[in-house]
Amino acid sequence: MSSESPGFELPLRLLLAFRVLIDELHTELGRQGHPDIRPMHGFVMQAIGPHGTTAVELGRTLGVTKQAAGKTIETLERIGYVQRAPDPHDTRRKVVRLTPYGLDALTRSARIFDDLRANWAAELGADRLQALESDLRKMTPATLWRLDTPGWFGTL
């Protein structure tokens, strides 16, 4: 069975490929004025989105507890990527929004990811890359967002 490649190579390559992309992203982000951002942060900011969220909502979309989401928001606030403001319609809620600096990081990330994808397309051929993406889509849940991801490798 699998004389070609031992089964454990596949997951390892997937992880490695992810790492490579994320590392390149953050190297480039560092060059573009965002040296302190960490992988999770981009992740979380992506999940916050342009409209803003709350800790509870963010926790839900990220698949972590509201407390964990709250902590992450705190650090993100501390380094200037998000801001919290009370919701006038519901004084319990505090709406978390990206600051211009955070938005900048996000748009740069999007740009860089597009560039990285273009590099892959150049290296592999556009057709092969599309096949790869299509195959991955077939083997992964549609959700894309609810991946319970930040820190899952550590805790599970």
Add this chain to the structure above:
Amino acid sequence: MSSESPGFELPLRLLLAFRVLIDELHTELGRQGHPDIRPMHGFVMQAIGPHGTTAVELGRTLGVTKQAAGKTIETLERIGYVQRAPDPHDTRRKVVRLTPYGLDALTRSARIFDDLRANWAAELGADRLQALESDLRKMTPATLWRLDTPGWFGTL
């Protein structure tokens, strides 16, 4: 640019695919008498290998400090997957070796990974899967082991 798919989908799918495989592995491992093993553990045991290592060596191959490696070894020892024995040739060293239980986990993991890969082959077609693996190999470092991985997502 990338009207097809936003650049950030690729890394996300890679991570998700990794997660799917690892989750399936551990569900199955749980069924086969290894309910307490966690993703890192299989990882680390794979890195320990059949000959055994030491904390320092393990740290090097894993890309973490010797102290971190030492802690992981401790937990692995506590749950019965590895054992430490003094090295007669160098009394400073303590050689870490897999126990039969640990070895069992490792061989079962290999088997399960092969099965999972076979599922992918059945789903995608053997040729597509080989293309995918080959493409990933092309885009990732050859090393395969020195991926600095356990916990990198949390800390970086």
Add this chain to the structure above:
DNA sequence: ACATGATAGACAACCTGGTTCACTATCTAG
């Protein structure tokens, strides 16, 4: 109008896996 229940946020205590700094014991070379 108001009591009851659900929800948002925050705090505390704890766990894991990682880090740095510091220290001891042992090996290895000059």
Add this chain to the structure above:
DNA sequence: CTAGATAGTGAACCAGGTTGTCTATCATGT
């Protein structure tokens, strides 16, 4: 046989996650 490198360990700390508890504020049903 001393000086320097190396193996292991311990302590203090950090990030991110968890559970459990508490308060404040909605939202609803009688």
